[in-house]
Amino acid sequence: MVDFINSIVVLLNFVIIPGLSYGSQLALGALGVTFVYAILRFANFAHGELMSFGAMITILFTWFFQSQNIGLGILPTALIALPFGILATIVLGLLSDKFVFKYYRTQKSVPVVLAMVSIGVMFVVNAIIRIIVGTETIKFSDGQKFIMKAKQFKVMTGLNEGLALKSSQVITILITIALLTFTFWFLQKTKTGKSMRAFSDNEDLALLSGINPDRVVFITWLIVGTLACVAGTLYGLDKSYKPIIYLNLVLPIFASAIVGGIGSPFGAVVGGYVIAFSEIMVTYAYKKFFKYLLPENLEPSSLVQLLSTDYKFAVSFTILVIVLLIRPSGIFRGKVL
Amino acid sequence: MRFDKYEWTAISIMVSLFIIVGFVQGWSVSLVILNMCIISAIMTMGVNISWGYAGVINFGVMGFLAMGGLAAVLVSYPPIKEAWHVGGSGLGISFVLLIGLVIVVYFINKLVKKKSHKYWLNGLVIFFGVIIIRYFFLNATSKIEEVDPALAGFLGGANLPIIFSWAVGGFFAGGVAFLIGKVALGLRSDYLAIVTLGISEIVVSVLKHEEWLSRGVKNVIGLKRPVPYEINLQASDWFINMVTWFNSSKLNQIIDPDQKKEMLNNLIIDSSSLFVKLNYAILFFIVMIVIYYFANKAQISPWGRMMRAIRDNEVSANAMGKDIVKQHLIIFVIGAAIVGVAGAMLVTLDGLFTPSGYRPLRFTFIIWIMVIVGGSGNNLGAIFGGFVIWFAWIEVAPLTTFLIEIFTSGMDPQNVIRLHLLDSVPYFRYLLMGMVLLLILRYRPKGIIPEKVRHS
Numbered sequence: 048m049v050d051f052i053n054s055i056v057v058l059l060n061f062v063i064i065p066g067l068s069y070g071s072q073l074a075l076g077a078l079g080v081t082f083v084y085a086i087l088r089f090a091n092f093a094h095g096e097l098m099s100f101g102a103m104i105t106i107l108f109t110w111f112f113q114s115q116n117i118g119l120g121i122l123p124t125a126l127i128a129l130p131f132g133i134l135a136t137i138v139l140g141l142l143s144d145k146f147v148f149k150y151y152r153t154q155k156s157v158p159v160v161l162a163m164v165s166i167g168v169m170f171v172v173n174a175i176i177r178i179i180v181g182t183e184t185i186k187f188s189d190g191q192k193f194i195m196k197a198k199q200f201k202v203m204t205g206l207n208e209g210l211a212l213k214s215s216q217v218i219t220i221l222i223t224i225a226l227l228t229f230t231f232w233f234l235q236k237t238k239t240g241k242s243m244r245a246f247s248d249n250e251d252l253a254l255l256s257g258i259n260p261d262r263v264v265f266i267t268w269l270i271v272g273t274l275a276c277v278a279g280t281l282y283g284l285d286k287s288y289k290p291i292i293y294l295n296l297v298l299p300i301f302a303s304a305i306v307g308g309i310g311s312p313f314g315a316v317v318g319g320y321v322i323a324f325s326e327i328m329v330t331y332a333y334k335k336f337f338k339y340l341l342p343e344n345l346e347p348s349s350l351v352q353l354l355s356t357d358y359k360f361a362v363s364f365t366i367l368v369i370v371l372l373i374r375p376s377g378i379f380r381g382k383v384l
Numbered sequence: 385m386r387f388d389k390y391e392w393t394a395i396s397i398m399v400s401l402f403i404i405v406g407f408v409q410g411w412s413v414s415l416v417i418l419n420m421c422i423i424s425a426i427m428t429m430g431v432n433i434s435w436g437y438a439g440v441i442n443f444g445v446m447g448f449l450a451m452g453g454l455a456a457v458l459v460s461y462p463p464i465k466e467a468w469h470v471g472g473s474g475l476g477i478s479f480v481l482l483i484g485l486v487i488v489v490y491f492i493n494k495l496v497k498k499k500s501h502k503y504w505l506n507g508l509v510i511f512f513g514v515i516i517i518r519y520f521f522l523n524a525t526s527k528i529e530e531v532d533p534a535l536a537g538f539l540g541g542a543n544l545p546i547i548f549s550w551a552v553g554g555f556f557a558g559g560v561a562f563l564i565g566k567v568a569l570g571l572r573s574d575y576l577a578i579v580t581l582g583i584s585e586i587v588v589s590v591l592k593h594e595e596w597l598s599r600g601v602k603n604v605i606g607l608k609r610p611v612p613y614e615i616n617l618q619a620s621d622w623f624i625n626m627v628t629w630f631n632s633s634k635l636n637q638i639i640d641p642d643q644k645k646e647m648l649n650n651l652i653i654d655s656s657s658l659f660v661k662l663n664y665a666i667l668f669f670i671v672m673i674v675i676y677y678f679a680n681k682a683q684i685s686p687w688g689r690m691m692r693a694i695r696d697n698e699v700s701a702n703a704m705g706k707d708i709v710k711q712h713l714i715i716f717v718i719g720a721a722i723v724g725v726a727g728a729m730l731v732t733l734d735g736l737f738t739p740s741g742y743r744p745l746r747f748t749f750i751i752w753i754m755v756i757v758g759g760s761g762n763n764l765g766a767i768f769g770g771f772v773i774w775f776a777w778i779e780v781a782p783l784t785t786f787l788i789e790i791f792t793s794g795m796d797p798q799n800v801i802r803l804h805l806l807d808s809v810p811y812f813r814y815l816l817m818g819m820v821l822l823l824i825l826r827y828r829p830k831g832i833i834p835e836k837v838r839h840s
Contacts, residue, residue: 090574159573170818177811357593364582
């Protein structure tokens with residue numbers, strides 16, 4: 048029995064908790080991509096840079112607060128700086144919409160042109176970020192790093208295996224739950240949310256029934272900016288901030304959005320967790336896990352790893368390809384591509 | 385190939401850019417940029433063929449380039465006999481087993497009628513098949529990677545002249561493109577973009593981590609060259625004579641024999657490196673012209689017209705009896721193959737293969753900017769885009785340094801903002817690229833040299 052609990056703790060420590068926090072970050076990102084896709088109707092390649100930009104502004108404000116000795120005690124200072132980051136990200140989103148995307152929307156350009164335009168925006172934002180903070184890795188998490196250390200857990204429970212709980216992981220999961228609840232409540236219950244869903248479902252009909260498209264677009268950028276900044280900051284808190292990482296993050300985010308069913312917000316969230324868990328589960332070495340479960344003579348000699356961790360990144364895309372082959376509309380029947 | 389006035393202007397701009405750089409920054413710099421420009425132009429033509437002719441989007445440029453690079457290694461590197469000896473049989477067994485697995489799955493799909501049975505049976509067979517293959521495969525590869533890891537640790541290549549790899553690179557990239565196309569070409573264009581981008585990442589990560597094949601992140605250095613080495617040139621009589629003859633007027637002015645000899649030596653060293661770069665440029669130029677010629681021929685042929693019809697109106701082209709799926713696959717493969725040729729040429733020019741150097745920003749998105757800026761659907765436009773964008777990519781750094789110096793000239797030289805700006809000079813090129821792309825898409829969506837619609 049103790050062995051069984053030990054094996055579960057191993058799994059919790061190395062697979063489930065990291066998976067939950069990484070999945071939350073992907074889910075928030077994928078939700079943003081889905082909003083842009085459902086309402087503005089294009090694949091936004093600049094979303095990763097939007098996240099990066101939000102995180103960067105948050106970092107700048109964090110530095111400012113730290114220099115003024117303003118902090119939250121055990122919580123990271125970044126949490127006070129986050130609202131400023133969100134504001135800046137929203138402004139960036141609205142500016143990019145006003146100066147770039149709006150023209151193509153009124154021209155009714157095909158989606159692929161808009162995707163190309165978003166690559167242009169990606170380059171510009173990328174350059175701005177690099178010019179401001181360079182390309183170095185930045186660690187900006189402060190406060191208490193661990194809620195529970197592996198050793199504490201061992202002493203507390205008397206088990207062989209430790210369970211570490213980083214505060215950034217807990218913060219990530221809590222903020223994600225709060226933000227997702229709010230977003231879905233907004234979409235389902237408020238009049239504005241309903242008008243957005245109507246707009247996404249059938250633009251012409253929505254316009255005929257008197258929905259103001261400019262307002263819908265404005266609200267969309269508010270939500271997208273918030274989601275992007277929070278996702279970017281949480282990722283940076285959890286793993287340390289590096290400007291070029293976010294370009295690579297765009298691909299798993301797109302994969303999450305498509306796997307869940309593009310255009311379906313709930314699908315995007317589920318897709319985020321599906322991608323995160325499969326990335327971690329496929330590349331995790333289960334040797335320790337089986338060591339506790341199996342009798343001694345059956346103990347595995349190899350690492351019991353399906354794929355080496357080098358392929359972490361490839362996993363999300365393999366899943367994407369498989370899903371597109373078997374069920375092109377995604378798990379939750381989004382729009383058929 | 386008749387050019388109109390507009391196109392002649394474009395050509396003369398390209399030529400004069402290099403002459404200006406040659407006089408200002410030296411001919412060596414000019415030739416280095418020219419070589420990369422030609423390779424970029426070939427990549428751009430490859431993307432342009434699938435996007436400009438048929439509207440098939442290909443964001444997998446990076447992956448196809450890497451396949452071309454792999455071809456350069458596998459063709460030219462000498463085989464490592466010991467590695468073959470320890471691991472060859474294991475690899476052979478796993479390869480045979482893999483083929484067996486594919487055949488079994490094929491027959492299951494053919495013979496078993498009920499859908500749910502088919503999925504289960506396929507799943508089981510693939511699962512156990514993969515486990516067995518992995519056993520042999522990992523055994524063999526770990527042995528191969530242990531052979532002299534500091535210098536070898538991979539299978540090596542075929543020890544052929546590297547110039548063959550340009551064609552082989554095309555085949556490799558085309559083969560991968562065929563597989564990708566089979567899977568992904570049914571998707572709507574912006575999702576095809578995401579999927580090809582992702583698959584190219586998978587290709588690169590395979591090359592990065594399968595050390596037995598490509599030496600992975602340990603890189604392969606010292607590849608053979610299709611052109612002479614500088615050291616051999618400096619020792620050969622005909623080259624020395626040629627340099628003396630070229631510079632005879634300059635040399636004759638110097639009377640002192642010692643000084644004369646020293647100057648001749650310097651001249652020989654300079655001109656040997658110049659000569660090598662010139663040779664590369666000539667080889668690359670020939671490839672570019674050949675591809676350009678055939679691409680143009682194909683565009684005005686009935687096949688090219690059919691492609692344009694498919695691009696402009698898929699439904700009616702289908703109604704006229706054109707097999708759209710097949711044609712899309714064909715043009716996707718051709719475009720990728722040309723990119724693969726460019727990839728092999730790139731590795732040939734560098735003389736080394738670094739899988740971790742393939743990044744999407746540099747090798748996919750910049751190429752796409754070249755296509756959009758040059759003019760999709762026009763091959764000369766593609767070449768022009770490749771030249772201009774690569775030129776800007778390189779020359780924007782000295783230019784921004786110059787501009788920053790001017791704008792901040794009023795400030796104290798130790799001013800923080802000024803120093804920070806000077807530090808971030810390399811990043812201004814991204815800003816420029818983004819702005820160029822946005823401006824072109826807004827004000828000249830068909831590119832600088834737009835497609836010519838010929839009515840015949």
